[in-house]
Amino acid sequence: MSKREQSFWGWGYADKFPDDEGRKNLGSQVTAMLGFDEVELLEPPSLDDVELRPPRVEPPEALAAICSTDKRERTTHTYGKAYRDIVRGFRADFGEPPDFVAYPTSADDVRRVLDWASDEEVAVVPFGGGTSVVGGVETDVTNGASGSFRGVVSLDMRCMDRVLEVDKTSRAARIQAGATGPRLAEQLHEHDLSFRHYPQSYEFSTFGGWIATRAGGHYATRYTHIDDFIESVQMIAPAGEFQTRRLPASGAGPSPDALALGSEGALGVITEAWTRVHLRPRFRSKASVHFAEFEDAVRATREVVQSGLAPANLRLLDSREAMLNGVVFDGSNVLLVAFESPRVPTEPDLERALEICREFDGKLAGEPVHVDEHDKSPDSEAGGRWRSSFFEGPYLQNTMVSLGVIADTFETACTWDRFDTLHRRIITDVRDAMKRVCGAGFISCRFTHVYPDGPAPYYTFLAPAKVGSELEQWDEIKSAAAEAIADVGATITHHHAVGRTHKPWYKREVPELFQRGLQQVKESFDPKGVLNPGVLL
Amino acid sequence: MSKREQSFWGWGYADKFPDDEGRKNLGSQVTAMLGFDEVELLEPPSLDDVELRPPRVEPPEALAAICSTDKRERTTHTYGKAYRDIVRGFRADFGEPPDFVAYPTSADDVRRVLDWASDEEVAVVPFGGGTSVVGGVETDVTNGASGSFRGVVSLDMRCMDRVLEVDKTSRAARIQAGATGPRLAEQLHEHDLSFRHYPQSYEFSTFGGWIATRAGGHYATRYTHIDDFIESVQMIAPAGEFQTRRLPASGAGPSPDALALGSEGALGVITEAWTRVHLRPRFRSKASVHFAEFEDAVRATREVVQSGLAPANLRLLDSREAMLNGVVFDGSNVLLVAFESPRVPTEPDLERALEICREFDGKLAGEPVHVDEHDKSPDSEAGGRWRSSFFEGPYLQNTMVSLGVIADTFETACTWDRFDTLHRRIITDVRDAMKRVCGAGFISCRFTHVYPDGPAPYYTFLAPAKVGSELEQWDEIKSAAAEAIADVGATITHHHAVGRTHKPWYKREVPELFQRGLQQVKESFDPKGVLNPGVLL
Numbered sequence A, B: 001m002s003k004r005e006q007s008f009w010g011w012g013y014a015d016k017f018p019d020d021e022g023r024k025n026l027g028s029q030v031t032a033m034l035g036f037d038e039v040e041l042l043e044p045p046s047l048d049d050v051e052l053r054p055p056r057v058e059p060p061e062a063l064a065a066i067c068s069t070d071k072r073e074r075t076t077h078t079y080g081k082a083y084r085d086i087v088r089g090f091r092a093d094f095g096e097p098p099d100f101v102a103y104p105t106s107a108d109d110v111r112r113v114l115d116w117a118s119d120e121e122v123a124v125v126p127f128g129g130g131t132s133v134v135g136g137v138e139t140d141v142t143n144g145a146s147g148s149f150r151g152v153v154s155l156d157m158r159c160m161d162r163v164l165e166v167d168k169t170s171r172a173a174r175i176q177a178g179a180t181g182p183r184l185a186e187q188l189h190e191h192d193l194s195f196r197h198y199p200q201s202y203e204f205s206t207f208g209g210w211i212a213t214r215a216g217g218h219y220a221t222r223y224t225h226i227d228d229f230i231e232s233v234q235m236i237a238p239a240g241e242f243q244t245r246r247l248p249a250s251g252a253g254p255s256p257d258a259l260a261l262g263s264e265g266a267l268g269v270i271t272e273a274w275t276r277v278h279l280r281p282r283f284r285s286k287a288s289v290h291f292a293e294f295e296d297a298v299r300a301t302r303e304v305v306q307s308g309l310a311p312a313n314l315r316l317l318d319s320r321e322a323m324l325n326g327v328v329f330d331g332s333n334v335l336l337v338a339f340e341s342p343r344v345p346t347e348p349d350l351e352r353a354l355e356i357c358r359e360f361d362g363k364l365a366g367e368p369v370h371v372d373e374h375d376k377s378p379d380s381e382a383g384g385r386w387r388s389s390f391f392e393g394p395y396l397q398n399t400m401v402s403l404g405v406i407a408d409t410f411e412t413a414c415t416w417d418r419f420d421t422l423h424r425r426i427i428t429d430v431r432d433a434m435k436r437v438c439g440a441g442f443i444s445c446r447f448t449h450v451y452p453d454g455p456a457p458y459y460t461f462l463a464p465a466k467v468g469s470e471l472e473q474w475d476e477i478k479s480a481a482a483e484a485i486a487d488v489g490a491t492i493t494h495h496h497a498v499g500r501t502h503k504p505w506y507k508r509e510v511p512e513l514f515q516r517g518l519q520q521v522k523e524s525f526d527p528k529g530v531l532n533p534g535v536l537l
């Protein structure tokens, strides 16, 4: 793990939190650009402000060496990184911390923790990078409806962070669950391989967390979810080991991997998996296309993805999203199109995609960029800006919270025939909710992933909070969004998982009979129900 | 359903069974080409030869209108279309027929049959097109280890064969489970749409059967299994309805659709589903490439699929398979490459693929063919021959059985790193087994599907049978193949399903904990265990 200190209350590295000058600047941008009233600079907390309940259970002798009751550790394992979490962190409110944190170094360690916890009626919350935005790693699980436990352990997987095996012929690797994006990348690069799965939380989230949540990467089409990469999974459940066979594909009964994918720590602890990896792309082609009308941009996006082409990127930003990301400020909607290949030139693909865009009145912004291998030609303007804002974006949420601004995102997916209705309904309902509870608000949209039969739209909203009741305000806005999604028949989450936050809508989404079946599976995998109680089920 | 009479004992239409002259011709080809001893013309059975046990249970009054105890119906619902089934059919051996056949016309009919069967302790075997090659629709289930039943009903879904809804914007359709390939195609063609999923059993197998077995279509890459097309599923279980939400993608918990896919009639009866469909391709490009060495052909295939290109077809035939299909006789291995798109020219894709083939000493056979829309330029020789033999092929098995030749296929998938070992092991072990039990034998290989991380090889074997003990002989050969597959760590089935035949190897393949979980699901979906006892679980 990196030595650089991470924020105990917010996203990312502590040193990235801007000084007062920087915060004031962002504050005036927000007031100017979004038309909010003056914002106030709130003081960030220090770890000394945090008061933690003493541990109710102690690590047993046999596990002591891999466990910690350190204050900072317990604090940083109390929440994930949702807006709600950052607000509570900012308030130094860590009312329900884990009693201790365990750091297994092997599948055997995991087994021993689960055995002990099952015997001792202690809940176990698997923790990857802790970047969950849906309450997935929250340790407030001991007093819930989900059972009564004597305590709760956060099981941090990040000491299991190695690439164990590489199969260059098949382009696959066996990787431990606790490897974060950069850890995994640096080990694969030694073999000239790369993973090509970059969720926006890439810097801190883990391979196992991606599998447990069915994370969405940066590819816009074809390889969207981590699901599309996984060959086999090893998962340790209280009732035993779950090891699937490593295969490129199979038709033997319902997919066992599909049970581990999306299990969110409720069925077992994922310890390692075989995954497809890629040669680093040699050829890349990309371009930005501007559209005056959002409808035309949507139509062009749909035509491209239905044409049979498979762009690595096909990211549509509506005019507000483009502005928010500093891409353009002239009211254009922007479509970023990119192709990549380790082997064949990608120019023909881009040309065919641009032809479609032109049919829908898309205007090429700048020249298309074609890169061959080590040629380090400068990135196209918009694409470059977009990418840096992609990884910097999350830090803004910390600052927004410190300015008393509600700043969050939500995402979904629906078939094309429903998209107009969904989009209108979301924009209207979320705006109304922001207006009602905050007096004002801003909402923008981008497509993170696109399928031949529908897009995965992703919304960002910003609203001035009444400090002290941010969570109630957020709750109303989030509910307005979730209700709109459910009513139109979209999904409550395309890639942010269910956790605790999305559960009411998840219950409405999947068949009751399936939930019953899953509950049965849970009981047979985890007879004492110690694994992540309250998540999913 | 078509009025043209289907064979009661073998594959397809009865009138396709060749006369004695035709059979003699095929016989001499077999003896000449494969070096088998003289073959004998056995007489095919007539329905009069068949003796059926009288029904042990009668359809209840309320269901009588949709049920039949007709002899032909009961006979044709006793088996699927595996080699074993055709041999038993040819012998007029239908010892364990269903007591009656039910033909539901709605989800409600299905529910009523399941209610009645659960109350009356009668087993229900869901039946699509009855093309299972793994004992999936066999009605010999009442005396098994799987429970004791008073009788067994075959539930034939083919009266539910309509396309119920079409969403042209999203390119999707809602289709009833009992639609066969041609039924579904003719209804979609009215909307200028097509399904682009052609298993070799296409003419007779059904949409619901494809979902229940995770069938593999003709696309070699990208859209290989029916899984890749399904948006949502409706399944009726004895415990209730299972209806998933129609979505292009979701990350909300483990996929509910993935539980229906591959459920093989053991968890519920699939009544309808939303599936992605396609505009009919406008652009098509294809070529045949010949390779002197199999290894080079394999390597080229791998490079193409790892390049990022997504050919609609990428079918590698080894030299024996090419000969068997009448494609070439000069010992070349043949790679058929094809691209298609509804929207963009496919020439650039083919060119890039052919460039890769040339690097591995592939020689273009004839000119590449590029088709735009209604241009009906003649098919390339090899491709055309291959396609017609694709749908005619299955009929050969009937004839082979009538000549006392064992003729069967099996298929698997493995990662590239294991393919050489697997292939060698299979060729050796299956040849040895054929030699041992039949004195001679022929085996050939093709790739039906190819993934960036591995191929799905498909083997055809032919051996002279000792008439009367074909099944025992077949059993030894099949076991040799399955053991080789299991030992190398490949899958027991890439797309032929598990059924009853593959169960011993399936048990070895998937995690024991998963099987336990699936058993729990089964018990909650089907408390009386009436659905397809003995399949999968």
Ligand SMILES: Cc1cc2nc3c(=O)[nH]c(=O)nc-3n(C[C@H](O)[C@H](O)[C@H](O)COP(=O)(O)OP(=O)(O)OC[C@H]3O[C@@H](n4cnc5c(N)ncnc54)[C@H](O)[C@@H]3O)c2cc1C
Binding pocket: A011, A080, A081, A082, A125, A126, A127, A128, A129, A130, A131, A132, A133, A136, A137, A157, A177, A178, A198, A199, A200, A201, A202, A204, A205, A206, A207, A208, A209, A210, A211, A212, A213, A214, A215, A216, A217, A263, A264, A265, A266, A268, A269, A270, A271, A394, A495, A496, A497, A499, A532, A535
């Ligand atoms: C700024 C930001 C950007 C984000 N961008 C994206 C994005 O682009 N795409 C996306 O999909 N998500 C995104 N997310 C959400 C989050 O990063 C993903 O859900 C990610 O997959 C979580 O990984 P993690 O390792 O942090 O898991 P955690 O947050 O630690 O855990 C998530 C869930 O998985 C379980 N879990 C974790 N590890 C294991 C394991 N080894 N075995 C069993 N269960 C386990 C936990 O119990 C929990 O329920 C973002 C979040 C933030 C804060």
Ligand SMILES: Cc1cc2nc3c(=O)[nH]c(=O)nc-3n(C[C@H](O)[C@H](O)[C@H](O)COP(=O)(O)OP(=O)(O)OC[C@H]3O[C@@H](n4cnc5c(N)ncnc54)[C@H](O)[C@@H]3O)c2cc1C
Binding pocket: B011, B080, B081, B082, B125, B126, B127, B128, B129, B130, B131, B132, B133, B136, B137, B157, B177, B178, B198, B199, B200, B201, B202, B204, B205, B206, B207, B208, B209, B210, B211, B212, B213, B214, B215, B216, B217, B263, B264, B265, B266, B268, B269, B270, B271, B394, B495, B496, B497, B499, B532, B535
């Ligand atoms: C000559 C030949 C060629 C073949 N080629 C291919 C191929 O290219 N690709 C491929 O994947 N397979 C192939 N197969 C195998 C077979 O066609 C597939 O398994 C097919 O999907 C079965 O469909 P069906 O409608 O005939 O189902 P059936 O054979 O009737 O049933 C198969 C299984 O599914 C269950 N089932 C059927 N319908 C339903 C339903 N509505 N609800 C619940 N359960 C149901 C049955 O109980 C059974 O377990 C081939 C078979 C033959 C004989």
